[in-house]
Amino acid sequence: MTLRDHELMRYFDGDLDASDAQRIERGLAESEPDRKRLAALGEMRSLLRGTAQQASTTAPSEAMWTTIRGELAKGRRPSLGERLSVAWSDLWAGPARLWIPATATAAALILAFALARSGPRAAIARDVVIESVETAGVTATVFQIPDEAGGDGIAVLWITPESEGDEK
């Protein structure tokens, strides 16, 4: 049996759990072509590491630091826009659960903004009730929007699932 390329690659990269890794190892034990393909991946890694290690020794360390230090001495601060951009990027690159409150918060802000801009109905926006409950796998956010007469109005339930499997 020939192992699939992607399985072999994930094994090579240490991305498989223990049981899958053992299954691949059994396959490798029975298949010389697969062992050669695995060895070829190792060859390329060695070549690239050797080249990169040599390249890193040529890094002009002091010259770069001199330039960096000079620029830092000028004291230029990034603009608010640049800082917000980095903060936003960092938030979304973080652990998956950060997506959930971020999504709920964004949805709440959009809803509040839309209601606030709706002219005569602006008073309703002050009465929006938001509750967010995080439970296994999902976050439920409740938007309770009273009607103008002060009744119960409309309740909106916003379900945010966990992000799509980017994490192991």
Added chain:
Amino acid sequence: MQRDVPDRDDEDLVRRSREGDHDAFRLLYERYHRRAYSVALGIVRNPDDAREVVQEAFIKVHGYLGSFRGSSSFYTWLYRIVHNLGIDRTRRAKVQHVEYQDHLARDEVPGDAALLPSMLGMNPGAEMDRTELRACLESSLEALSPAHRAVLMLREVEGLSYTEMARSVGCAKGTIMSRLFHARRRMQHLILECLGGQAPGGAKETA
């Protein structure tokens, strides 16, 4: 497996740098600048450009320290900046001749070619000159798209996990796996072609 967690030493250096401790920032620089240079050079393929990318990356890092929330490790964050600057530079300099996409006609290997069983082992003159081998490696890297060079550097040289690479490059883990697979396959075929071998099943590539 997951090791994209904030390093305590790095966290401390980041905190001190944020408070204006230049020695702490210098230590961060000492710790990571060679690796950053290696990644940058792998992407831009030019020492002067790599130098400018690293300089700009550390200047940006310093400026953004106040915004860095530490939800990922410092080096993943640094690599993301290096990666983005490197890719931007290759676009600006127009050293790439194709669009920055995964499934590039130029980066595709003909047919249903798989990962090769060997590169050096298939060459009758396996005891080749190291200079020749290095030249083949360099020309093969040159022929890859910047996006493919980037994933090869981050994985093969820096040893980042798929998740760390996804954070550094700013795309989904599945995209990283696909991109890495195509990059490796393409690289294998290019090296083999350079060494005078012939890919199994195969037509010569049109790089």
